[in-house]
Amino acid sequence: MSLHRRDFLKNSLGASTLVSMGAATVPTFLTSSARAASAVKETDKILVVVQLLGGNDGVNTVVPHGIDGYNKGRRALRLNPAQIHNITKEIGLHPSMGEMSKLIDSGRLSVVQGVGYPNPDRSHFRSMEIWESARLAAGDIETGWLGRTLDAVPPKAGADLPGLHIGSRSTPIALKSKRSEVPSLTTLEQYRLQLTGSDVDKRAEREALEQLTRRTRDDSDPLLGFIRRSTLAAYDSSKRLEQVSSKAMKASYPTFGLAKRLELIAQIIKAGFGTKIFYTSLDGFDTHANQLGTHAALLNELSDSLGAFHKDLADAGLSDRVALLTFSEFGRRVAENASQGTDHGAAAPLFVMGDVKKAGLIGQHPSFDDLDDGDLKHHTDFRRVYAGLLENWMGVPAAGVIGEGFKGLDLFKS
Secondary structure, rough: OOOOOOHHHHOOOHHHEEEEEEEEEEOOOOHHHOOOHHHHHOOEEEEEEEEEOOOOOOOOOEEEEOOOHHHHHHHOOOOOHHHEEEEOOOOOOOOOHHHHHOOOOOOOOEEEEEEEEOOOOOOOHHHHHHHHHHHHHHOOOOOOOOHHHHOOOOOOOOOOOOOOEEOOOOOHHHHHHOOOOOOOOOOHHOOOOOOOOOHHHHHHHHHHHHHHHHOOOOOOOOOHHHHHHHHHHHHHHHHHHHHHHOOOOOOOOOOHHHHHHHHHHHHHHHOOOOOEEEEEEEEOOOOOHHHHHHHHHHHHHHHHHHHHHHHHHHHOHHHHHHHEEEEEOOOOOOOOOOOOOOEEOOOOEEEOOOOEEOOOEOOOOOOOOOEEEEEOOEEEEEEHHHHHHHHHHHOOOHHHHHOOOOOOOOOEEE
């Protein structure tokens, strides 16, 4: 009896394995990955990017409490030096960032100071375009810097998805690629092949699938062969994810939204998938008014979430394979405003977590005596940070991704 494409799709995949991606309905992205578990090597590096949306106030994040100029610009927002987690005698982390302070003490967190780009734009939309595309020219955003990174090393046939966006916002420009479709997801269920019904029904569906695939084993029809291979790989992927998520001794994460997103990333990494780039975000940093409490809560969420994520990976023996970068589209002005908040600024610090070469501060704090219309001036172009991540961590030549002339920061031990 002949087997038609429509019958094969209907009987072997089932309605629950179809998702809407863009305008077309296609097999869920997991079923399009015919992955072999042995393809993932213990030396493969992974990059996680956490975007701080809204423009984080770097002055009250990495606090220069001992430097002249801080007290002049901050009155209502001035932080108590006795509560700051000191890195040096003059500079420390916000009181809410205890877990990130511990990461510095344990040699796992670098603080890159004074990061920005020439002629800074104080528009959220435009500055995010610049950071995410690594292109300063307006309109030059066909792809993002991470999308070009994925294009530089295209995945082999049957490999796992090279990149994932974790969160409910639209896929960021940073992940726009010419060769790869980077999906967004919010739960582990979206990454696991869905099999509806009871256990008996699942067994019956599996047996039917195996029977159908045996009848197309010769791969005489390329479409049927592809569906067979990718569907069986999806079952394998689903099984590995179930094993990770059902372990009795699960990692302990706080209840923050960012923590849960990082927990999802950790689960996928621990399941042995070959995804190399993960991207998520934390929103709320546009603190024009009543900043003190809001900012403290956001930095507490960031710090506790990163601490839990690192501990989870370290307990699994994976922390040396994963680097994490935080960035925000700009910093905020040195002087607070009349609403006890801060307005859009320019240069700010960012964080790199992982097997870093130098924990603590990298670079000098920008001068309070040489401001650009009230804003701190950058001394480190953000593309130098990207170049260090690309060349020294991901093994991708930086020039093809961000352009010529950017010497990467030496961020990692190896």
